Amino acid sequence: ASALCRVLGFSHVAVGDAVRHEIKQGTTIGNQLKAHSNAGTLAPDEIITELLHTQLMNHAGAKDLVLEGYPRNQVQVHALETVLAKVLGQGPGADTHVTLVLELLLREDLLMRKAAGRRVCHDCRQNYNLVDIVEPDQGIYMPAMPPKVPGTCDHCGGMLEQRVDDHPTIVQKRVREYQAMAEPLLQYYRERKVLEQVDVAASTAVCTPRIVDIVQRRLGLH
Numbered sequence: 001a002s003a004l005c006r007v008l009g010f011s012h013v014a015v016g017d018a019v020r021h022e023i024k025q026g027t028t029i030g031n032q033l034k035a036h037s038n039a040g041t042l043a044p045d046e047i048i049t050e051l052l053h054t055q056l057m058n059h060a061g062a063k064d065l066v067l068e069g070y071p072r073n074q075v076q077v078h079a080l081e082t083v084l085a086k087v088l089g090q091g092p093g094a095d096t097h098v099t100l101v102l103e104l105l106l107r108e109d110l111l112m113r114k115a116a117g118r119r120v121c122h123d124c125r126q127n128y129n130l131v132d133i134v135e136p137d138q139g140i141y142m143p144a145m146p147p148k149v150p151g152t153c154d155h156c157g158g159m160l161e162q163r164v165d166d167h168p169t170i171v172q173k174r175v176r177e178y179q180a181m182a183e184p185l186l187q188y189y190r191e192r193k194v195l196e197q198v199d200v201a202a203s204t205a206v207c208t209p210r211i212v213d214i215v216q217r218r219l220g221l222h
Contacts, residue, residue, distance in 0.1 A: 001068040003208045008215065011062035015069040017125060018051045019043070020163075037165050042072070042177055049079045056087040064219075073181045077188055100218045101189040102211065104200045108175060114142065115171045123158030140201045 005012040022030035023037065029047055036043045052070055059065055065088075071077045080098075106114075110133060117131025132144040147154050165174065189195040196214050200207045215221075 001066050003204060004211055004215065005066050007208065007212050008064070008221075010064040010066050011059045012066050013052070013055045013059060013068065015048060015052055015055070015067075018055050019048070020125070022051065042174075045073070045075045045079065048072075049076065049083065052080070053083050053087065056083060060087055062088070071185065072178070074184050074188065077185060098189070098192075098194055100215060101186075101195045102214070103186060103195060103197045105197055106200050110140070110142065110201060111175065112168060112171055115166045116168055117144070118163065118166050119147075119160040120163055121153035121156065121158040122161050124153060124156045126153055126155050128153075128160060138201075141203055141206070142201060143203055145204070 001014065002012055004010065019033050019037075023034045024030070029051070032047060033043050048070065052067075056065075067080075071080050084098075113131050113133060114129060117129045119128045119130060120126070121128075127145075128147050129145045131142075133140060133142040135141075147160060151160050152158070153160060164170070186195060196218070198207070198211055198214065
């Protein structure tokens with residue numbers, strides 16, 4: 001999502017980043033979220049929607065917005081419509097419709113391996129990956145994205161860490177929860193003809209142009 005926004009100049013709201021910020025700050029909400037993260041359970045819809053509202057307030061004047069990590073279920077779908085109308089629907093000609101929903105497709109075994117290899121900068125949240133997955137016969141090319149200096153962020157020099165929720169048992173549990181909730185949500189957007197699926201079993205250099213092309217086509221930017 002961040003790469004897409006850099007290419008197209010869109011605003012970016014990542015709910016997961018907001019969650020991790022609250023946890024890092026040790027706020028009341030952050031402590032609640034930390035307990036759910038450590039247990040590998042999804043946080044309550046009310047808390048996540050409150051965070052979303054706060055994040056969107058910082059982008060109230062945005063024309064094009066990429067929302068990452070929300071909604072995750074039907075309750076959040078309807079909450080999103082309410083929040084968008086409240087925060088972004090104030091100005092003349094404001095359009096709060098969801099134009100495009102991207103479902104990123106990746107085999108579960110690849111997802112597990114990549115999650116185990118992910119490292120995140122403690123300070124600037126830049127992502128890296130230490131796992132190299134290349135299966136030419138399957139058309140899969142997902143090279144590692146390591147830092148230049150092991151354990152150190154290329155961008156700010158911060159220390160790299162493994163997220164608690166990237167532990168294999170927690171990832172597997174979250175995948176199961178996602179699978180149980182996702183289909184009704186996907187069907188909702190499929191019926192509204194805004195859902196696109198993208199196979200991401202490739203490098204960022206390959207996937208990003210593919211996604212940019214879909215977005216440009218949807219928005220008539222070609």
